[in-house]
Amino acid sequence: MTPSSADVLIIGSGVAAAAIAERLLRHDARASILIVEAGGKVKLKDFGLWQNYLVTGKLPYDPYKDFNYPDRDHPGENASTGGTQIPLAGARVMTYGGSTIHWGGWSFRLKPEDFRLYSQTGESIDWPISYSDLEPYYSAAEHYIGVSGDSSDPTVPRNRAYPFPAFPFTLEDQPIANAMKACGIPYSHLPIARHGMTQTESRHAPCQTTGTCKYCPFGARYAAGNFLDDMTEWGNFPNLHLRVNTIVEHILVDAKRTAIGIQVVTRGSDVREVLTGKTIIVAGGTIESSKLLLRSRSSGWQQGIGNDADLVGRNFITHPYFIFTGAIAENPLRLQTEMDFPTLCSRHFDSEAEQKAGKFILVNPPGVPSSLSLVQQMQNGVRRPKLDAAITGSNQIQLHGMLEVFSRFNNRVSNLDRRNHLGMYETQVDYTQDSTFDSRMAEIQGHVAAIFDKAGASLVGKPSVSWRADHAACTCRMSRDDAQGVVDPDLKIHGMDNLYVCSNAVFDSTGAVNPTLTLTALAIRLADHLIHGGAAPLAAGGPP
Amino acid sequence: MREQTSHHPLSERMAPLDPATWEALWQLFIQIGRFWGNVPEPEPYRTRFQTFITSRMELNPLYRELYIQARHVIEDLIAAHGVEPAYEVLFTDPLANLAPPATPLQFTRQYVSNELIALQLALGGFLAFGALNYPGYFGGGNVPGAPAPYRTMQEEP
Numbered sequence: 032m033t034p035s036s037a038d039v040l041i042i043g044s045g046v047a048a049a050a051i052a053e054r055l056l057r058h059d060a061r062a063s064i065l066i067v068e069a070g071g072k073v074k075l076k077d078f079g080l081w082q083n084y085l086v087t088g089k090l091p092y093d094p095y096k097d098f099n100y101p102d103r104d105h106p107g108e109n110a111s112t113g114g115t116q117i118p119l120a121g122a123r124v125m126t127y128g129g130s131t132i133h134w135g136g137w138s139f140r141l142k143p144e145d146f147r148l149y150s151q152t153g154e155s156i157d158w159p160i161s162y163s164d165l166e167p168y169y170s171a172a173e174h175y176i177g178v179s180g181d182s183s184d185p186t187v188p189r190n191r192a193y194p195f196p197a198f199p200f201t202l203e204d205q206p207i208a209n210a211m212k213a214c215g216i217p218y219s220h221l222p223i224a225r226h227g228m229t230q231t232e233s234r235h236a237p238c239q240t241t242g243t244c245k246y247c248p249f250g251a252r253y254a255a256g257n258f259l260d261d262m263t264e265w266g267n268f269p270n271l272h273l274r275v276n277t278i279v280e281h282i283l284v285d286a287k288r289t290a291i292g293i294q295v296v297t298r299g300s301d302v303r304e305v306l307t308g309k310t311i312i313v314a315g316g317t318i319e320s321s322k323l324l325l326r327s328r329s330s331g332w333q334q335g336i337g338n339d340a341d342l343v344g345r346n347f348i349t350h351p352y353f354i355f356t357g358a359i360a361e362n363p364l365r366l367q368t369e370m371d372f373p374t375l376c377s378r379h380f381d382s383e384a385e386q387k388a389g390k391f392i393l394v395n396p397p398g399v400p401s402s403l404s405l406v407q408q409m410q411n412g413v414r415r416p417k418l419d420a421a422i423t424g425s426n427q428i429q430l431h432g433m434l435e436v437f438s439r440f441n442n443r444v445s446n447l448d449r450r451n452h453l454g455m456y457e458t459q460v461d462y463t464q465d466s467t468f469d470s471r472m473a474e475i476q477g478h479v480a481a482i483f484d485k486a487g488a489s490l491v492g493k494p495s496v497s498w499r500a501d502h503a504a505c506t507c508r509m510s511r512d513d514a515q516g517v518v519d520p521d522l523k524i525h526g527m528d529n530l531y532v533c534s535n536a537v538f539d540s541t542g543a544v545n546p547t548l549t550l551t552a553l554a555i556r557l558a559d560h561l562i563h564g565g566a567a568p569l570a571a572g573g574p575p
Numbered sequence: 576m577r578e579q580t581s582h583h584p585l586s587e588r589m590a591p592l593d594p595a596t597w598e599a600l601w602q603l604f605i606q607i608g609r610f611w612g613n614v615p616e617p618e619p620y621r622t623r624f625q626t627f628i629t630s631r632m633e634l635n636p637l638y639r640e641l642y643i644q645a646r647h648v649i650e651d652l653i654a655a656h657g658v659e660p661a662y663e664v665l666f667t668d669p670l671a672n673l674a675p676p677a678t679p680l681q682f683t684r685q686y687v688s689n690e691l692i693a694l695q696l697a698l699g700g701f702l703a704f705g706a707l708n709y710p711g712y713f714g715g716g717n718v719p720g721a722p723a724p725y726r727t728m729q730e731e732p
Contacts, residue, residue, distance in 0.1 A: 079581025079630040085711045086693040179717065198717050202726035228716045238717065240724045242710030365705035369714075369725040405704060406696050410689040412667035415611050422704055 033272040037065035039561070040308025042279050042293065042323065043315035044068035045129020046547060047533040047554040049255035049262075050175055051312065054558030056268050063270040066259070067295065067306065069278045069315070069455055070095045070126035075256050081248040090246055092133065095126035098452060108451045113442065114463035115498055117349060122500040123316060125453055127275050128256025130316065130501075131547070133245055135372060136224035136252050138178045139392075139544035140169050140187045144383045148540040152387045154437040155346070158539045159511045159520040165552050166190060168559075172551035173222075176253035177233060180222030186378050195227025197374075203366050204375040206359075206428060207395040210485035211377060216478075221376040221394065222548075224253040234261055242371040274306075278454050279323055282311065282530065287331030290530040298454045310529050310561060314554075317347075317503040317536040318458055322446045324507065324517075324524075324532075326456065337517045337524040337532075343507055344445050346438035347462060348541060350502040353472065354396075354495040355430045355479045357488030362426045367405070368398040373431075380478065381543045389471050390543035391434040393479070428488050430479050434472070435543040436465065438505045460500065472496065502546050507536035521560045522553065533557050586633045592642060599646035600628060603688060606662040607695050613703035620698045627694050638686070645687040648679045 039055065041048045044066050055062045073092040074080060080091045097119040101107035109119050123130045143162035148155050170191035173180070182192035197220035200208060211218050225238035235258075238251035250257040262268055276298040283305065285291045292307035313320045321344040325335040337343055375395040382390065403426060408418055447457040472494065480490045510516025513525035516539070522531045533554050535546045604624055608614030631638040652661035665671065671684035697711025707726050708714040714724035 074580050077581050078626075079634050082627055082630055082694075083581075083634055085697055086690040196717065196719055199723045200728040200730075202728055205728040208728060208730070225717075228718050240708055240714035240716070242708065242712065242714070367701075367704065367706045368710060369706050369708035371710055405701060405709075406693050409607075409611060409666075409692045409696070411672065412669065414667070415613075418611070418704070 033274050034065065035304065036292075036307040037270070037272070038063035038308065039065070039310045039312065040293065040306060041066045041312045041314055043129060043313070043319070043534070044127050044255060044259060044273065044275075045314065045316065046131050046176070046253070046255045046551050047314040048129075048312075049258045050172070050551050050554035051314070051533065051558045051561075052271060053175065053258065053262065054555050055561065056262065056266065056271060058558075058562045060266075060268055061270055062268075064268075064272070065306065065308065066271075066273045067277045067279060067293070068127050068129075068273065068275045069298065069319075070124075070275065070453060071298070072127040072275050073132065073256070075128075075132075075246075075254060075260070076248060076250045078248060081243065081246055084246045085243060090133070092124050092126050095124050095453065096121055097123070097125075097458075109457045110447060110459045111462070112459060113461045117460045117462045118497070118499045119318075119458060119460065122349075122503070123318070125319075125455065126256075127273075128254050128259065131253060131255040134547060135545075136244070137373075137394075137545040138173065138176065138180070138222045138224045138548040139378075140189075141542045141544065141549055142187055142378075142381065144386060145540060145542035148386070148437075151383065154387075155505075155540045156508065156510060156515050159509055159516075162188075165549070165556070168552035168556045169548065171555045172548050175555065176224045176548070176551055177226040177235060178222050178548070179225050179227045179238070181220040184219045186219055193222065194233075195225070195229055198223065198225070198370075198372075200374050201370055201397070202364060203369065203397065204395050205364070206366075206486040206488075207430065207482065208375060210482045213485040214478075214481050216377055216379045216393075216482065218375050218377040218379075221373050223372050223374075224547075225372070226251045226253075234265070240370060242368070244371040279315075280326075282313075282323065282327040282336055284327070284329050284331060284336065284527075287329075288526060288528045290336075290527060296454070310531070312531045312533050312557070314533045316534050317506055318444050318460075318500070319455070320532055320534045320536045321444055321506040322456060322458065326446050336530065337507070337526065339526070340514050340517075342515075342517050345440050345443045346505045346508060347442045347444050347460070347503065348436050348438050348505050349498060349500045350433040350541065350543070350545075351436065351464075351468070352497045352499065352501075353432050353434065353475065354497075355432075355476065355483070356491040356495075357428045357430075357483040357486065358425065358491050359428055359486075359488045360425050362403075362423050365422050366426075367403065367422065370397045373397055378543075380475075386435075388467075388474070389435045389437070391432050391475055392543045393430055393432045393482075396429055396431045427491065428483070428486065430482065432475070433502075433543055433545075434475065435541065436468070438508075438540070439463075439465070444503075444506055462498075464498070502535065502541060504535035504538040504541045504546055507532045507534075508539050509537045510539070522557050531557060581630060582633050583636055585636045589632060589636050589639060592628070592632070592639060596643050596646045597625075597628075599649055600624075600642055600687070600691075603645070603649065603662070603665075604691050604695060606659075607666070607688075607692055608700065609659075610662060610666055611700070611703075613700045614695060620695070623698055624691075624694070631690070641682060641686045644679055645683040648683040652680075
């Protein structure tokens with residue numbers, strides 16, 4: 032039986048919750064923490080479920096993803112109402128461990144200039160903290176989630192080595208690497224959250240390059256669920272508790288400045304109860320964190336907690352993810368899928384020079400040439416001679432990437448007054464891309480075409496662009512000024528004494544890279560803030 | 576929503592698979608390697624094969640019936656065509672791959688044969704096609720100073 036109160040109450044069980052809890056418990060093993068998760072628990076590191084994924088492609092956590100939007104033939108759920116559809120289906124997983132259960136593990140740091148976006152470009156707002164403020168926490172985050180990376184990579188400054196060495200570039204990287212070199216475009220190792228083999232102490236198994244990263248049989252790719260399991264099953268933490276299938280309806284406030292608890296309902300039932308906490312952290316991801324604040328209305332917060340300036344849920348952005356395909360006449364190296372994560376990227380265009388127009392990164396994906404799938408061809412009855420010819424013959428290569436876009440006040444997320452298949456309030460996303468997006472993509476296409484040309488490939492059609500909300504962010508921005516941001520630099524909601532937000536929602540901008548490492552750094556920083564005198568000071572102890 | 580585990584509640588008292596069906600499935604696994612010429616010596620894979628079949632039935636008891644039916648389908652094909660042509664029909668008949676499956680042959684192709692192809696490739700069948708690693712293969716770790724468990728880039732000077 033889990034308790035109904037705790038010193039620290041965390042809503043959501045993803046990487047932010049796990050990192051905060053780990054840091055607090057390392058400081059004080061008896062810290063009182065209750066983590067509340069709306070979704071259920073999916074069994075990880077299970078050989079039978081892994082084999083099922085191997086031969087069918089079905090993942091055990093698929094039921095915890097959003098359904099597609101409604102269409103003529105399907106009732107669906109959620110709504111996308113702006114000029115640009117932002118798919119939610121597949122973008123996030125509402126389960127124990129959050130979206131880390133399916134993420135790719137790309138673990139980039141933002142660059143120093145990303146923290147000064149407004150000063151550099153006039154777009155969005157500056158972060159109230161600098162890269163150097165966050166640098167020690169980036170290192171702590173890399174060690175916490177177990178990143179394999181190139182410590183000599185000068186792309187961003189660092190004061191501490193990665194815990195594990197970079198994975199060598201694959202043979203599949205060779206054509207793109209040579210082409211980039213010919214174009215004068217530097218490339219580097221992609222930092223990836225996969226545990227490696229070094230003297231670095233770890234209770235988590237190293238990557239065995241098994242190539243089924245969406246369901247790793249060893250837990251070598253960071254997934255918060257594995258780390259939470261480790262803490263609850265092996266750590267001696269008597270006051271750490273987790274509740275799954277518990278949906279938070281709204282946050283309860285006493286006086287205007289004090290959050291006293293949360294109203295929850297058990298999924299699949301009408302059982303409602305109140306859970307209380309001295310410090311409450313909303314860590315349910317960008318979308319759910321914003322929606323929860325918006326529906327937590329009271330006499331003191333008539334538009335929702337922290338929303339007196341009408342900022343909660345606004346300034347929504349995500350990364351448009353683009354895929355360029357090139358045709359090659361032959362494949363003499365018999366390039367095939369050998370890995371399930373990329374090893375080569377270029378942050379050449381993730382630079383101050385490109386910041387005004389929108390930075391972007393390029394990634395050589397695994398699994399090219401994409402048109403060759405041994406298993407599909409054999410299952411389709413293709414005979415060996417034809418299969419060999421397919422491997423060495425004409426094929427395709429790809430370059431993937433992400434483009435930075437800028438926040439706009441009218442782009443927002445909000446609650447719909449109906450429930451999704453998990454019993455949570457459905458989401459409305461209202462987003463319209465900037466009018467300059469197509470011209471920026473045309474500029475990127477010019478760079479990619481030059482790389483493909485040097486690789487002996489010809490560009491095939493237009494790029495595929497996905498606006499899926501995997502990197503949703505900026506809907507509760509961080510600022511010293513409550514007219515510009517929802518939370519202060521300590522992630523505490525302006526006007527509240529003990530209520531924090533820790534998700535990508537607090538980002539002021541996202542640069543051109545995946546946000547998870549930065550979120551993890553912010554989570555560890557928040558834990559330190561709580562340890563060293565936050566809203567409700569924790570038990571005394573030495574620094575972690 | 577039931578939490579999916581690798582042990583379905585209905586598999587608790589499931590009767591074991593009979594030896595003839597086990598043998599038919601193993602022969603199917605062998606014939607995949609023979610037809611595509613990618614696994615000349617399958618014996619080292621027998622334990623993983625057995626683990627796979629067992630876990631499929633534990634995950635979903637319907638697989639027990641699919642495997643028993645597959646044995647009969649293959650026996651009928653062999654009676655009609657002879658051994659090697661029988662497997663050629665099973666592996667290459669485009670009608671057997673029509674989804675959703677409706678005939679015994681289609682169920683055998685799509686739920687038994689095709690899954691064993693995926694398993695066989697992941698266990699090592701892919702090696703015959705020139706790669707060192709493959710999705711589902713336990714290639715090994717990234718050990719400093721040791722060769723990578725996959726083909727790596729040769730950087731131009």
